[in-house]
Amino acid sequence: MPNYTRYIVTLTLFTLFYSNILKAQPKKGEYINASIGLGLNTSYYEEDGGGTGFYAQAEYAKGITKWIGIRSYAGILLTSGDKTNENGNPTEYRISSKAFSVGGKIRIAAPIPYIAPFIESGIGASIGSFQTYTPSTNLKKNGVLMHIPVSLGLAVGRKHSVDIGFSYYFYPSMKQISGAIAAGVAIPINN
Template sequence: MVNTAVLLLALASAPDDTSRTGPDRELAINAGFGFSSYDDKPKATSAGFYGEVDYIQKAFEWLYPKAYVGLLLSGANRKSCNGTTPCDVANRIGFAGLKARLIAPFDYVKPYVEAGGGVSIGTITTRIGGLYENPNRHVFGHLAVALGLAIGKAHQVDVGFNFLIHPSRDQSAGGITLGVRIPF
């Protein structure tokens, strides 16, 4: 654990790659198919819309700290509960937080992974058979994880899988998104 912390501190304090060109700040706009899933049995899912806007400050060629805000709207898929009634897993949440993107240094297609955390504000509903969780509006903590590809000569197009894990609600949510990054 201590060795990992020392390694991360050394990497973070290393001088920036001076060969990097382009702006240090970008705004990323991502949107696509949103989903929610109950994390226990029976499995239940919902589908809808996922949108996220990120403020990116490039620290290094391979590490980008990000602040994000977004919206997830998903409705019940009654067929996903294998005949169990009622069947309602849904999210109507806004979310915000901080993430870090670790990106591979390849040309034209750069795979990346992101991790971070934040808060979700809104309604997360779980009603499956005898399980009923109050769908009232609340503030929930979440863990944010993403995998994807930055595509193009300037890597301005993102294709990603974004996940929000809500441990206190036994639900995971997220989106399969397409996005563009706008330098400024």
């Protein structure tokens, strides 16, 4: 089985097992959400290239209503682009991120039973090293960069206990989009 297929099967089994045990948004209250996934990145303007790697994030979330919640987050994204293609020849694309990210965002969710779609956005900062090398772009930076997080996904389960989704970080100064395909579980606090 290829690595991606094994990863997707593992996430699916994890989701099915935990979806009826834990509690999460869309509901009122406070909770910690922990996510893990496959890290991805690409250039703003190029379809080829990109990198893959690891993604993990923890969030403190407060559901204000069943529709709206605020979240602060801290996470890590480690991706690297291939320097050679499948034939072993040097590639013209190297897009990578090795960063620790923090920030805040707002989630808007539709509290539909068992499957609640959501969208999130906000602002944050990433500390690390970044590279966007394509035929039209050659950027390499170390330090702190501003990013704009955007996430799309589903809160699934009887009590919407598991998040499955796509999380993206737009880095305007690097002309790069980093993100992940991830799954997370929410643990209620102060109940």
